[in-house]
Amino acid sequence: MNTDTSILQPNRRKRTLLLLFSAFMLIALVYGVWWFVHGRHHETTDDANVSGNLIRVTPRIAGTVVAVRADDTDYVAQGQLLVSLDDTDARIALAKAEAALGTTVRQVAQAFDLVTERQAAVRLNEETLRQAQVDFQRRTGAAAAKMVSREETEHAKSAMTRAEADLQLARAQLSSAQNAVKGTTIENHPAVLAAADQLREAMVAVSRCQIRAAANGHIAKRSIQVGQQVAVGTPLMALVPLSQLWVDANFKEDQLKRLRLGQPVELTSDLYGNSIVFHGKVAGVAPGTGAVFSLLPPQNATGNWIKIVQRLPVRIALDDKEIAAHPLMVGLSMKVTVNTLEQSGPALATESAGNHFETPVFEDAAKDAEPRIARIIAANRGAAK
Numbered sequence: 001m002n003t004d005t006s007i008l009q010p011n012r013r014k015r016t017l018l019l020l021f022s023a024f025m026l027i028a029l030v031y032g033v034w035w036f037v038h039g040r041h042h043e044t045t046d047d048a049n050v051s052g053n054l055i056r057v058t059p060r061i062a063g064t065v066v067a068v069r070a071d072d073t074d075y076v077a078q079g080q081l082l083v084s085l086d087d088t089d090a091r092i093a094l095a096k097a098e099a100a101l102g103t104t105v106r107q108v109a110q111a112f113d114l115v116t117e118r119q120a121a122v123r124l125n126e127e128t129l130r131q132a133q134v135d136f137q138r139r140t141g142a143a144a145a146k147m148v149s150r151e152e153t154e155h156a157k158s159a160m161t162r163a164e165a166d167l168q169l170a171r172a173q174l175s176s177a178q179n180a181v182k183g184t185t186i187e188n189h190p191a192v193l194a195a196a197d198q199l200r201e202a203m204v205a206v207s208r209c210q211i212r213a214a215a216n217g218h219i220a221k222r223s224i225q226v227g228q229q230v231a232v233g234t235p236l237m238a239l240v241p242l243s244q245l246w247v248d249a250n251f252k253e254d255q256l257k258r259l260r261l262g263q264p265v266e267l268t269s270d271l272y273g274n275s276i277v278f279h280g281k282v283a284g285v286a287p288g289t290g291a292v293f294s295l296l297p298p299q300n301a302t303g304n305w306i307k308i309v310q311r312l313p314v315r316i317a318l319d320d321k322e323i324a325a326h327p328l329m330v331g332l333s334m335k336v337t338v339n340t341l342e343q344s345g346p347a348l349a350t351e352s353a354g355n356h357f358e359t360p361v362f363e364d365a366a367k368d369a370e371p372r373i374a375r376i377i378a379a380n381r382g383a384a385k
Contacts, residue, residue, distance in 0.1 A: 041341040043259065047311065048249035048267075048334040053357060055215060055239040057082060058232075061090075061208045065228045070237070072222050076213040079361050083224060083236055087209035090202070097195070097202040098376060104195040105380040111180050118174035125167040132160035186381050199376075200369040207365035214359040217241035244357070245318055245328055246283065249336040250290075250311040259285065259338060260345035265316050268335045269328065276326055282338060283317040284349050314338075 063085030070082045139156040186192060222237040230236070247267060251259065259282060267278040289310045291298050316336060318328075 041258075042337050042339055043251060043255045044335070044337045045249055045251050045255070046333065046335045047251075048247050048316075048336045050245055050269075050328045050330055050332045050334060051248045052245045052330045053215075053241055054330070055217070055241070056235055057211060057213075057237045057239055058235055059083070059085060059208070059211060059230050060232060061085070061205060062231050063087075063209060063229075065224055065226050065230060068222070068224055068226055070213075070219045070222070072219055072237075074219045076217065076219060076239070078213055078215050078359065080213045081210055082213055082219075083211040085209040085211070085230070087206055090205040090209055094199070094202040094206055097199040098372070101192070101195040101199050101373065101376050102380045104191050105186060105377050108181070108186050108189045108192055109381045111177065112186065115174070115177045115181060118170065118177045121170045122167070122174050125163065125170045129160070129163035129167050132156070132163040136160045187377060192377065196369075196373045199373055200366050203369040203372070204365045207368075211236070212361050213239055214361050215239065215241045216243065240330055242327055242329065243320065243323065245323055245330070247280065247316040247318060247334050247336060248313045249316055249334070249338075251314055253310050253312060256285070256312060256314075256347075258340035258343065259314065260340070260343055260347060261285075261349060262345035263342055264339045266337045266339075267316065267318075269332055271328070271332055272326055278318060278322050278326070278328075278334075280316045280318045282345075283315045283353065285315075285347065286313040287348070288312075 065083060066086050067084035068082075069084070070076050070080070076082065136153075136156040136159070139153045181189065184190070217239045220238045220240055221235075224230070224236040261282050261284065263282045265280045265282060267280060268274050268276065269278070289312055291310065
């Protein structure tokens with residue numbers, strides 16, 4: 001019995017080792033096939049975060065806060081009122097600008113009327129000179145016939161000389177009046193345009209007392225209170241448009257060899273788990289590592305140097321429809337997998353992607369001034385005639 005047991009144990013050991021070796025080889029074979037078919041064409045990193053535009057809500061004029069109409073986590077629409085500043089001073093300045101424009105229009109209208117007046121004065125002096133010349137000629141002929149005294153002739157000559165001087169003065173005054181309005185109308189006269197610009201500036205100042213949302217988004221970091229005195233540029237709150245998001249994935253430098261713009265990307269977030277997969281594309285690769293753009297860039301020209309693998313930010317554009325169905329928040333961690341099989345795209349951007357962000361919210365103030373300016377000009381040009 002002891003002999004048989006001693007014989008069976010080496011055989012059992014051999015079979016166990018054979019099974020372990022076979023299992024190891026099978027695992028290695030499966031991994032090799034997976035790597036050849038899939039793994040070598042994919043680069044993965046979990047050093048990635050959701051990024052987006054953070055719009056700083058700041059006043060463009062100084063003032064006292066009289067109302068705060070949005071709080072943290074609130075959703076606001078583009079153009080919605082967020083903060084109101086006291087506009088008393090701005091409205092007084094607007095009233096002064098309106099009065100100044102009306103006064104200027106009346107003065108310019110009088111300048112146009114002055115041209116007509118000077119033209120009439122020239123015609124009058126021309127007629128006076130013509131009459132004086134006729135009188136002088138008549139007196140001269142009569143003096144030759146001894147019909148009038150020499151004194152009358154001298155008086156006639158003096159009257160003609162005065163008429164000539166008056167005509168020259170009238171013509172000079174007409175030229176000065178014409179130069180004051182030459183090539184202009186009341187609407188485009190420089191003085192009226194300057195007064196109209198002051199009115200536009202005053203209306204813009206009034207509109208800037210109402211601080212509005214530059215885009216659709218959610219409010220964060222509200223730091224303003226009613227009654228607080230704020231200066232130009234004081235941060236009041238932040239506006240985050242969650243419909244304009246992307247992912248910044250930080251890949252190691254040895255992972256970038258096969259990365260190209262336009263390659264498809266799959267992403268997962270801890271917020272939703274692996275069951276929700278987001279899709280995107282490689283939109284761009286940063287031109288430098290984060291360390292290069294830091295406040296104190298690294299200086300490796302020293303005797304003691306240790307190589308550290310660097311990471312480069314890669315921007316991933318997300319699918320807007322997927323973001324709408326499963327909202328993401330700025331700063332969330334993401335796991336990113338890039339399919340590098342397609343190699344036709346460039347490694348770096350060669351032209352502008354056209355990702356320009358703008359808002360029409362601040363364009364309306366000057367436009368609203370135009371009807372008011374037209375009304376003031378029409379009212380005062382008629383009153384001056």
